[in-house]
Amino acid sequence: MALIVFPAIDLKGGQVVRLAEGDMDRATVYGDDPAAQALLFAEAGAQYLHVVDLDGAFAGKVVNAEAVESIVKAFPGHVQLGGGIRNREAIERWFDLGVSRVVIGTAALEDPELVRQASADFPGGIVVAVDARDGMVATKGWADVSTVSILDMARRFEDAGVAALLFTDVGRDGLLKGCNIEATVDLARATNIPVIASGGVAGISDIRVLSVHAKDGIEGVITGRALYDGRLDLATALAVAAL
Known part of the structure; x- marks a missing residue:
């Protein structure tokens, strides 16, 4: 099965940004037209897009709704959305607006029944x-670190019908240090849920290595x-x- 590239x-504030290690004070702005950026990715061949409402992740509610809606309207493929859901x-709101997948982080730790019900519906x-962060689950826009290990968190949802686990090594995110492939593959092998790799992708070598591990349960990057x-x-x- 081919690796999905997201x-x-x-x-953040309606603009396209990237953070370093999830720090809102270390944001680099890459544009002020999210829909145009989505179209550029589509023109390059992307069929999937990963969108994060960073302000929403910290606020615990939707903040960049207008920008998200413009992306969903512009992008011809599948939009996966996270941040404050x-x-x-x-x-329900995001599915009604045409988002293909929603990503739940903080609520998955605090209210696992919400995830189970939504996965069924x-x-x-x-x-x-x-x-x-150091093997423990981080929540609330990565501002808090729990006492729950990554593997324990993953195993809580093995029978819930979730589509995938999105694994991010916060210490590498936005730093171009290379993806934490070992930890990602270990997680994929230890659970029956497909895993999406995230955080620190530096170049084509990360894509190449992760694609080799698609057979281990790595769905995408x-x-x-x-x-x-x-x-x-x-x-x-x-x-x-795609190879």
Whole structure:
């Protein structure tokens, strides 16, 4: 099975940004037209997009709704959305607006029943974010670190019908240090849920190695800064991932 490449659009104040290690004070602005950026990714061949409402992740509610809606309208493929989605009303709202998948992180730790119910009602639509700081689950826009290990978190949802686990090594995110492939593959092998790799993709070598591990349960990879900085060509990444 081919690896899915998810170009990332992170939203802060309606702008396209990238953070370093999830720090809102270390944001680099890459544009002020999220819909236009989504179209550029589509023109390069992307069929999937990963969008994060960063302000929403910290606020615990939707903040960049207008920008998200413009992306969903503009992008011809599948949009996966995360950031501040913590109740049933928010989940239903985004599916109604045409989002293909919603990513639940903080609420998955605090209210696992919400994830179970939503997974049953929206088959294939719920992704659980497993964001790690030193192997422990980080929540609330990565501002808090829990006492729950990544593997324990993943195993809580093995029978829930979630579409995938989104694993991010927070210490690498936005730093172009390379993806934490070992930890990602270990998680994929230890659970029966497909895993999406995220955080630190530096270039085509990360895509190449992760695609080799698709057989281990790696469904896809999210990449942001490497694309915006020109270190990774999206069309090339998609071609390598399809091999």
